[in-house]
Amino acid sequence: MNYRRFLPNLCTAMNLVFGMCSILSTAEGRLDRGAIFILLALVADGLDGRTARFFGVSSEFGKEMDSLCDLGSFGIAPALLAWTFALHSYGYAGAAAAIFFAVCGMWRLARFNVNAAVVHGYFMGLAIPAGGNLIAMTVWLLLSLGVDPHTFGIAVPIVVAVVGYLMVSCIHYPDFKGGGEKIYLGAKTAALVVFAGMIYLGHAAALPAAFAALFATYAIFGIVNHAIAAVMPKKEG
Template structure:
């Protein structure tokens, strides 16, 4: 038996959860759709580890993984937010939906061609973090005004294709950790938690984003 089938099954599960999530969003089951995004994260985390453990990492798996990520973390969460809050805005509601989805695809394409150039960090917000930010927002029960949601989706889309450096947690970070950036991140976390304690699931991904932005800006200034 070809051992590569095992990681590829996890990648296929990532894609399948994305498709199911889109179907659930169309039916108005946004909680189920959000859970599917988190299940995609679980499957996405397993496929690479299994492939490395079995020694079957390769180009096919990497390309399949990106295709699955576009659906699981790009199209599915963007469509979920659109159907939950923005579908009654006509063409205007399509703008954040398309920005989030399309720029997520651009981010994955760039990631694939820069794997030999970028080490020790993620260039641009990783699409799983973006998708899970949307999922935890839905599950938290917190709701922001629709215009804020639109702006947030567009901003997250931009951050995915930006040059902001985010930690990859592999112990090989090339960017110095700036205490000021850590302080800004902690302060934002405390402030948001005090506004509404229900935001704590979203904070995991929001504060990851805030730290990447602030640490990158400070490092660029000090260079």
């Protein structure tokens, strides 16, 4: 067995294993576990690429595996989690939001694969692992705080749909690898305010609050940074 190829593929497979564990936990009514398994899928997703680069065995096969696993773990599993947690109470609107989120995840992955050779230095649209975990960590936070999501009314399916849209949008999200999108002070300030606010409001459930704040901050940071870049005067060549 070629362990150099086996280990990255094992990490990729564990991504889907955790995604399936999330789906099964959600089906059993263990929504907190369902959310945590989506976070663990993110850890596995982060390890597969790093392991492949470390061993120098990146392949098209591995890339296809990664996309398929991501759709299950960060597209379908969070949609089902959100549906079971709250969206089922909104009838057709809730069903549409859950389906829209999953379809946007599929679209995001397909576009990423097609544009991988031409898009550098930033992510076009919110990455599906971030989008899926934003939904999952928010569910975990509300569960931990004992907050009834129905108090937010129609905002619940709207927020799920908006997160789905962010994944297929043309908003440039910095990849923080350097040499990509310029990061503006205004975006940093907005991100800090959002993060601090969520930590303060969710302090009774510190761990889920921290994770939810992390993903919410990144989602909002990209929007603000992209908006500032759009209105800033362009340097003439």
